[in-house]
Amino acid sequence: MAEAHPVGFQWVMEAKRRGAKIIHVDPRFTRTSAMADAFVPLRAGSDVAFLGGLINHVLSGEHYFRDYVVNYTNAPMIVGEEFVDTEDLDGLFSGFAEGGYDTTSWHYEGSRVNASAGERDRWDELFGEQGPEHPSGRETPTGGPERAGSGGPVYRGIPETDPTLNHPRCVFQILKRHFARYTPEFVEQACGVEPGRFREVAEALVANSGPERTSAFAYAVGWTHHTLGVQYIRAASILQLLLGNIGRPGGGILALRGHASIQGSTDIPTLFDLLPGYIPMPQAHRNLNLDTFVAADSAAKGYWGNMRSYLVSLLKAWWGEHATADNDFCFDRLPRLTGDHGNFRTVMDQIDGKVRGYFVIGENPAVGTANSHQQRMGLANLDWLVVRDLNMIETATFWKDGPEVENGETRPEDIGTEVFFLPAAAHTEKDGTFTNTQRMLQWHHKAVEPEHDQRSDLWFYYHLGMRIRSKLRERQGERTAEQRERDRQLLELTWDYPTEGEIVEPDAAAVLREINGTDAADTALTAYTQLRSDGSTRCGCWIYCGVYAEEVNQAARRKPGAEQSWTALEWGWAWPANRRIIYNRASADPEGNPWSARKAYVWWDPEQGCWTGHDVPDFDAGKPPDHEPDPEASGPEALRGSEPFVMQSDGRAWLYAPTGLLDGPLPAHYEPQESPLSNAFYGVQRNPARQVYPRPENPYHPSGTETGSAVFPYVFTTFRLTEHHTAGGMSRWLPHLSELAPAMFVELSPELAAERQLRHLGWATVITARAAIEARVLITQRMMPLRVGGTTLHQIGIPWHWGPNGLTTGDAANELLGVALDPNVHIMETKAGTCDVRPGRRPHGADLRRLIDDYRSRAGITERTGVDPVEGTPHPRSDADGHGEGRANDE
Amino acid sequence: MSPDTGNRLSGPLPDPSQEAGYPPEHPQRSGFFTDTSVCIGCKACEVACKEWNLLPEDGLNLTGMSYDNTGDLGADTWRHVAFVEQRIDPSTRSRVDIGMPGMGAPEPAPQQEAGDATEVRWLMSSDVCKHCTHAACLDVCPTGALFRSEHGTVVVQDDVCNGCGYCVPACPYGVIDMRPDTGGASKCTLCQDRLGEGMTPACAKACPTESIQYGPLDELRERAEQRVEQLHEQGVTEARLYGHDPRDGVGGDGAFFLLLDDPEVYGLPPDPVVTTRDLPAMAKYAAAAAGAVAATIAGCFLGGGR
DSSP: OTTTOHHHHHHHHHHHHTTOOOEEEESSOOHHHHHOSEEEEOOTTOHHHHHHHHHHHHHHTTOSOHHHHHHHBSTTBBBOTTOOOHHHHTTOOTTEETTEEOGGGGSBTTOEEOOOTTTGGGHHHHHGGGGGGSOOOSOOTTOOGGGGTTSOOOEESOOOBOTTSOSTTBHHHHHHHHHTTOOHHHHHHHHOOOHHHHHHHHHHHHHTOSSSOOOOEEEOHHHHSSTTHHHHHHHHHHHHHHTTOSSSTTOOEEEOOSSTTHHHHHHTTOSTTEEGGGEEOOBOOTTOOHHHHHHHHHTSBSGGGGHHHHHHHHHHHHHGGGOOGGGGGGGGGSOOBOSOOSHHHHHHHHHTTOOOEEEEESOOHHHHSSSHHHHHHHHTTOSEEEEEESSOOHHHHHHHHSHHHHTTSOOGGGOOOEEEEEEBOOGGGSOEEEEOTTSEEEEEOOOSOOOTTOBOHHHHHHHHHHHHHHHHHHTGGGSOHHHHHHHHHHHTSOOOOOEETTTTEEOHHHHHHHHHOBOTTSOBOSOGGGOOSSSOOBOSOGGGTTTTGGGSOGGGOBOOGGGSOTTOTTBSEETTTTOSSTTGGGGBOTTSSBSOSTTOOEEEETTTTEEEESSOOSSOTTOOTTOOOOTTOOBGGGSOTTOOOTTSTTSSBOSSOSSSOSSOSSOOOOBOSSOSSOOSSOSOOBOTTOEEOOOTTOOOOOOTTSTTGGGSOEEEEEEOOTTSOTTSTTTTTOHHHHTTSOSOEEEEOHHHHHHHTOOTTSEEEEEOSSOEEEEEEEEOTTSOOEEETTEEEOEEEEEOOOOSSSSSOOOOGGGTOOOEEOTTTOOBOOSOEEEEEEESOOOOHHHHHHHHHHHHHHTTOOTTTTOOSSTTSOOTTOSTTOOOOOOOOOO | OOTTSSOTTSSOOSOHHHHTTOOTTSOOOEEEEEEGGGOOOOOHHHHHHHHHHTOOOOOOOOOOBTTBOSOSOBTTBSEEEEEEEEEEETTTTEESSOOSOOSSOOOOOOOOOTTOSOEEEEEEEEEEOOOBSSOHHHHHOSSSOEEEOTTSOEEEOTTTOOOOOTHHHHOTTSOOEEOTTTOSEEOOOOSHHHHTTTOOOHHHHHOTTSOEEEEEHHHHHHHHHHHHHHHHHTTOTTOEEESOOTTSTTSOBSEEEEESSOGGGGTOOSSOOOTTTTHHHHHHHHHHHHHHHHHHHHHHHHHHOO
16 A cells, blocks of 8 residues: 555554554565565465454454444344355355356345346246346346446345354355454465464454454555455455454445545546446346336335436436436437446457447557466457557557567558547646545646647537537438437437637536436436436535535535544545544444444434534434334435445345355456466365457466466566656656656565576566566565465566556566456456576567477466366367456556 | 754754754754654655756666565665554464564465454555655765755755765765765755755655654654653554754754554664764774874884983
């Protein structure tokens, strides 16, 4: 965190100053480790084993926060008899077939858990008229939990529960059995963390949790970039829920985002499968209309029950007076998903000639995305490519000086892609907001005018829209009736922002106000509870409603901390409704009293008859703790006064996920796609539901005891330096940053250096089945060999900032990586892979190809290597048409 | 102060600005307290300094000295973050190896059993001009390009400097150097142009963890003493101050440090002395020698006058 989030790390240092104990768990000793009270090195890709060990420690030692667990989580829910755990299937959950899970057997007894939003509209097709009463059945691979938006999947009926937590099939007991295997000894075998050090962490965590104290977890892509990345976070969630560390001050699981507004870019998404505010993108099929789309949610418990209001207000914000009840508020004008349109799928489609044009905005996939050779192959097979960036990045120049040109694999004249490079304005040259990981929006003001042709993204999209609309309008006379009808989608958009200055820059504050929403009288709304489904309100993103309350840009508030309360509610604005801690009802006990005076945050005031406290209560302000809902109620009204997780359809946090995940209701340790070790826990080596794409440009390594595994004996993990930013587009061109980290390097231990005759500051070549790259050698005691599974394991740290352009240049780490994805969110595994390393610089041209081919043949790599879901079983989804929705690398 | 406290080129001097002739209502002496125990090595200070002071990039060199690719302070580098990697025994918190900054590759660890008590420590420290109470650079400057500011800091004026370079060897810390492009001496001004506007120097402003603290020197010294006590109470017994003592060889630094190891480990001189300290004594010896020579010569003439 100190490395990649130094500004956020000031608050960790502040906590340390106040007596907090900082524990850092990482494959590498980093600048964060240097500041930590304890550093625990572990093997890259083994975190579920480590977290599972902590969960086992909490459960077996009876260290959990019982009142919190019984009342606020699904621990008492009883799971159906059909469910079989990994314990009994040697690493598989029940329902595994044909490379994926049928999740029906994971459900609670006595309830029906339904498919998630966005898939829900398929019910008519799938189940006929009885739709919602039927179980969801098999999760389809075309979607993941993003279909559920920011809430959990919906279920109906009242599941059986056992508040004593003794029923053998209650979630709590299943959890206990599932994690019993995760002993300190197993943790040592998988992670290389010796039991004494493990216990030190476990005891510190337990001692610092409970009514009087809270602990927080902070993570970044070191946890998410794995073939089971979602289950990493699930494991942390289970642990934090058992300890009562969610919804309370000082608790939480904090996702450190990789750019200044990555949180904002998922809230108002750049993702193909979401609409603003985590409303799922509709799927294309027959009979789809607004009613069927929202039907599933309208009857559900929790705040997703109001989805119709959110969606209608969004449609009104986009098509204004043209969106009416008579035309379904223009619901038909929303694009429909016909399948996977994620990043990796799209790039493979480019290679296969199915994609003609491509916009690359603020990314540098030619060096910044896993298997960058594959990315460039896609870029080279387009009709046109638009790149908007601050500098002439590799993605804009690959056609003339990329590695394929240099190696003689292709020539510029053979690449037909027409590249348009458009210079972008920096954040200092435009107004706007950043949304940080706390969901807090902070306004930034333009400091200087952009120079020359540099323009903001807002300018670009506004004027692009103006030009397209103008062209369409001019040609209406030539258009057919059907085309004219289709054109209305663009021509009737509310594309009427005020502009300012010589460059005709749209007013960013006006956009924020549109996002906030307005009522029928065009007055800014103050809260999303005001949104209506009758078309009387407009709102560009329901969770942001209130950011322009009272016609004031609330995100621009900067009242100093000393002049307000310690929760600083008047600094910026946090969604939803300016709440600084989400689900904060959980900071009070079921009766509404703080768990302790020390950790008092939000509580029930019986005299005033409302919730009050230091933050905006994340609960119906007037709903008393003992409220029992009408059994017929739906939406928020259906939640009890003691159910804090208001976005969940049962008001409870899920230790066990009866639906919504594609690779298991509980986390289980699987080895990364490529690992030198066999899975110490189960017979199943890799996440059986992961997504793999065996293609000529994307071969995988053998692992564990598979033949040829020893050809790639070392583990590597990619990482970021403080001195550079992601793929280098914002830092490698700056002299004052480039001189601080002036060369591509790899860091490794003195022991590995001795084993491979590597010299400090000399050159090394790192090799995988995809590529060989060269880097300078930094030998450091910070890299420590681990004793894992009875052998010594060496790890290599590889920063991923470099590429051939800019002031400081070098080979890109992403050349080494293959594309193997988490099935839920389709993120690639960049944080644990295998490789070989040897002294000296890499060869060029045909010699480079020969070197890689030599490694492939020595390791016996074929198209089938590493692609079976369970060893020995063919992978039916692993052909080139496999499904996946790879997202952009959101480091 | 009273001017008759003895040698004005060394020893305690409460108010160097007054000594330099500023009227009594001049601003309080300002300086830096760099608390290296909270430095995260982000180098924001280096970048902010270069940006504000318009200093050029001065070399894309991978040094191999941990994450320090700056190397040292110089004419174009007024802040420098040192990175020191050590093996320590956590029970005694002492170094396993010799604590000198290494140039080459570290050796493999001695054969260890699992759970061996040897751990790694990574020290980071942002170095800067010390703005000495007795600044030799200023004392030897023949043109007045180097001067004592009203804030008690030592500032060099590029347009007055004639490039003689006397100040370079005079500095006991090796801070000041000549800029090849202008030919003039150059070093940290403590952001003189910001101080005049009531602003914090760029490096301190950019520091995310308050490792670099700017303020009146008296307050900083008090805060530093408290911080050392706090760290000692927390068991960080190796914490110590460097450059805070007015009785040291430079009369105390205007920019002083809290260190977690010996100064040499960070590349700082353990016992710096203002190079002009001995000038009065030298002058006396020189005068005596001159007197002796004169007497001898005179004696020759007197003796020969028989």
